[in-house]
Amino acid sequence: MSWQLRRATIDDLDGIMAIESREFANDAWSSDMMRAELGDNHGYYLVATPLVEPAVVTAYAGLRAPHRSGQADIQTIAVAADARRQGIGRALMHALMVEARDRGASELFLEVRDDNPSAQRMYDSLGFERIAVRPNYYQPDGVDAIVMKLTIPEPKLSPAVGR
Numbered sequence: 001m002s003w004q005l006r007r008a009t010i011d012d013l014d015g016i017m018a019i020e021s022r023e024f025a026n027d028a029w030s031s032d033m034m035r036a037e038l039g040d041n042h043g044y045y046l047v048a049t050p051l052v053e054p055a056v057v058t059a060y061a062g063l064r065a066p067h068r069s070g071q072a073d074i075q076t077i078a079v080a081a082d083a084r085r086q087g088i089g090r091a092l093m094h095a096l097m098v099e100a101r102d103r104g105a106s107e108l109f110l111e112v113r114d115d116n117p118s119a120q121r122m123y124d125s126l127g128f129e130r131i132a133v134r135p136n137y138y139q140p141d142g143v144d145a146i147v148m149k150l151t152i153p154e155p156k157l158s159p160a161v162g163r
Helices: 008-021 030-037 090-101 117-125
Strands: 001-006 043-050 059-064 072-077 109-114 127-138 142-151
Touching: 001 090, 008 030, 008 043, 008 059, 008 072, 030 043, 043 090, 059 090, 072 090, 090 109, 090 117, 109 117, 109 127
Parallel strands: 072 109
Antiparallel strands: 001 043, 043 059, 059 072, 109 142, 127 142
């Protein structure tokens, strides 16, 4: 299947919240919190949708990056269970990294659950480093958060080579 990434709108809220409540059952954001995030000018939220069904939200991710602050935070990222292992999470992360850089950030931070090794592996592979642990951060489960940081790489340009 082919996917497209696009900027999230308030019309995507129900689709986002369906994934949010399934994937983060014990610590899901409320619909009001997500609505506020989607409308905040310091935020940047994307959704992934199948090309053939552009109204169906399959994944989403959000960034908080005030312009020219030098730092940005990944607020959330989730991929529906039936769409995992297809590179959608990685594509969302790359797009958020580009947006953070465009907004003047050179450092990008995130928290990840200590009991989510697959997400940790993805962040490790993207160049994030572990810088701290927040004990019992995720409630009500009491799971630690691993704080990770990425120094956002400068874009690399290379000449097109043809035959």
